[in-house]
Amino acid sequence: MIKFENIVKKYGDTTVIDHFNLEIQPGELVVFIGPSGCGKTTLLKMINRLIEPTSGKIYVKGKDITKEDPIQLRRNIGYVIQNVGLFPHMSIKENLEIIPKVKGEAPEAIEEKTVRLLKLVGLDPDEYMYRFPRELSGGQQQRVGVARAFSTDSDIILMDEPFSALDPITRNSLQEELFNMQQDLQKTIIFVTHDMDEAYKIADKICIINKGKIVQYDTPENLLKNPASEFVADFIGKKRVWNNPEVIKAEDIMIQNPVKVSPRRNVLQAIEIMAENKVDSLMVTNKEEELIGLITLKRIQLEDRNRSIEEIMERNVLTVAKNDSLVTVLEVMNRKKVGYxxxxxxxxxxxxxxxRSSILAALSNQLIDMEVEF
Ligand SMILES: Nc1ncnc2c1ncn2[C@@H]1O[C@H](COP(=O)(O)OP(=O)(O)OP(=O)(O)O)[C@@H](O)[C@H]1O
Ligand SMILES: [Mg+2]
Known part of the structure; x- marks a missing residue:
C-alpha cells in the first residue's frame, strides 16, 4: 500500500532520513515512534509530497508518487496534524465538507457523511455541526480533526501526534474511538506518537526510528518479547513485559517435549515410562500426534496392570492453544484446579x-532478562 524505497533526506550536509525502507500493507495501523527529531514528521510529509526526498522513491498503491499531481495526491490522503489545523473561520460542518466538495461528491451524500463521521468520533451532530472551532474544547477539536481525515474517504490516513495535547481521559477515549473505527473501516494508517503506551493500544505494527533509520519494525508483542537492541529495550521500558502478561504466550512457557504414551500401552508399561522420566502424568497421543487423553500416576496405580491405556485414560482433557496468553492459561488452571x-x-x-514449575521457570527467566529489581 505504502512503500518507502531507500529514502534519503538531507538538509545541507545533515542526513535526517538515512536509507529508509519500509512497506506497509493495506488495512494496517502502523505507529512511528522515536526520539524528537528522528524524522517521523519528515517521513509522513514525504508521503503526501509536502517534503520531497533527496533520493529514493515512495510508492502509494504501487504508483511512484513523483508521477502524481501533489494536489490530487493530498486530497486522497487524510492528514491530521498535531495542532488539528481546523479552519477557524469555518463551522465544523464546513471544515468536514471542504474536501468532499472539492472532489465533487454529491451534496446529500456529503451531508449524510458529515453526520455519520461526527457520530463516529463521539460528537453529537446537532449540537456541534454549526459551531466554530474556537467554540470547542481541545479534545473536541481533535475529534473533528480525526473526522476530517476520514471525510476524504481515502484509504490512507496520516496522523502526526494527533492526541498529544490532550488530557489522559480524552486521549484514552479517542484511542478507543480510533481503534474501533479502524476495526470497522480498515484504513491504512500511519500514526506518529511519542508515547509507547499509546502505540501499544492502537498499533498493528510499531516502527521504532532513531536518527532517520529503522531500529525495529515489528508487532507490539514481538517488540516486547524480543527487543532487537539495547536502544529498543530502553525505549520500550524494561519492566514492560512484566506489566503486560498478555504478551507472554502459552508456547513461551510450555515444556517443549512432554512425555507421551501410545493408547495401546498397558498400565504396567505406563508406570514404567513415568518412573523412567520422573513424571507423574503422561499425555496420550495417537499416530498423528494428536492429544487424545491423559493419565496420572495417582489414577492408574489402582488399575489392573494389564488394562490398556485407551480403556482407562481421561478423555476430556482441557487444553490451551499455543498463542493463548499467560493470563488465559492461569485463569483456566485456577478455575479448573489443575496443575498442568x-x-x-x-x-x-x-x-x-x-x-506450575514451567510457568515459574519462564517467569524467573523473564525477570532475570529484564533485570527487574524488587
Ligand atoms: N527545513 C529544515 N531544515 C533543516 N533541518 C530540518 C528541516 N526540517 C526538519 N529538519 C530536521 O530534520 C530532523 C527531523 O525532523 P522531524 O520534524 O521529521 O522530526 P520528528 O521525528 O517529527 O520530531 P518530533 O518528535 O520532535 O516532532 C530534525 O533534526 C530537524 O531539525
Ligand atoms: Mg514531528
Whole structure:
C-alpha cells in the first residue's frame, strides 16, 4: 500500500532520513515512534509530497508518487496534524465538507457523511455541526480533526501526534474511538506518537526510528518479547513485559517435549515410562500426534496392570492453544484446579505442556532478562 524505497533526506550536509525502507500493507495501523527529531514528521510529509526526498522513491498503491499531481495526491490522503489545523473561520460542518466538495461528491451524500463521521468520533451532530472551532474544547477539536481525515474517504490516513495535547481521559477515549473505527473501516494508517503506551493500544505494527533509520519494525508483542537492541529495550521500558502478561504466550512457557504414551500401552508399561522420566502424568497421543487423553500416576496405580491405556485414560482433557496468553492459561488452571495444562496447535497436535514449575521457570527467566529489581 505504502512503500518507502531507500529514502534519503538531507538538509545541507545533515542526513535526517538515512536509507529508509519500509512497506506497509493495506488495512494496517502502523505507529512511528522515536526520539524528537528522528524524522517521523519528515517521513509522513514525504508521503503526501509536502517534503520531497533527496533520493529514493515512495510508492502509494504501487504508483511512484513523483508521477502524481501533489494536489490530487493530498486530497486522497487524510492528514491530521498535531495542532488539528481546523479552519477557524469555518463551522465544523464546513471544515468536514471542504474536501468532499472539492472532489465533487454529491451534496446529500456529503451531508449524510458529515453526520455519520461526527457520530463516529463521539460528537453529537446537532449540537456541534454549526459551531466554530474556537467554540470547542481541545479534545473536541481533535475529534473533528480525526473526522476530517476520514471525510476524504481515502484509504490512507496520516496522523502526526494527533492526541498529544490532550488530557489522559480524552486521549484514552479517542484511542478507543480510533481503534474501533479502524476495526470497522480498515484504513491504512500511519500514526506518529511519542508515547509507547499509546502505540501499544492502537498499533498493528510499531516502527521504532532513531536518527532517520529503522531500529525495529515489528508487532507490539514481538517488540516486547524480543527487543532487537539495547536502544529498543530502553525505549520500550524494561519492566514492560512484566506489566503486560498478555504478551507472554502459552508456547513461551510450555515444556517443549512432554512425555507421551501410545493408547495401546498397558498400565504396567505406563508406570514404567513415568518412573523412567520422573513424571507423574503422561499425555496420550495417537499416530498423528494428536492429544487424545491423559493419565496420572495417582489414577492408574489402582488399575489392573494389564488394562490398556485407551480403556482407562481421561478423555476430556482441557487444553490451551499455543498463542493463548499467560493470563488465559492461569485463569483456566485456577478455575479448573489443575496443575498442568497441555498445549495444542491449531490442528489439535500436542505442542507442549505447561506445569506450575514451567510457568515459574519462564517467569524467573523473564525477570532475570529484564533485570527487574524488587
Ligand atoms: N527545513 C529544515 N531544515 C533543516 N533541518 C530540518 C528541516 N526540517 C526538519 N529538519 C530536521 O530534520 C530532523 C527531523 O525532523 P522531524 O520534524 O521529521 O522530526 P520528528 O521525528 O517529527 O520530531 P518530533 O518528535 O520532535 O516532532 C530534525 O533534526 C530537524 O531539525
Ligand atoms: Mg514531528
Amino acid at each position: 495444562m497441555p498445549v495444542v496447535d491449531t490442528s489439535g497436535k500436542l505442542a507442549g505442556l505447561i506445569t
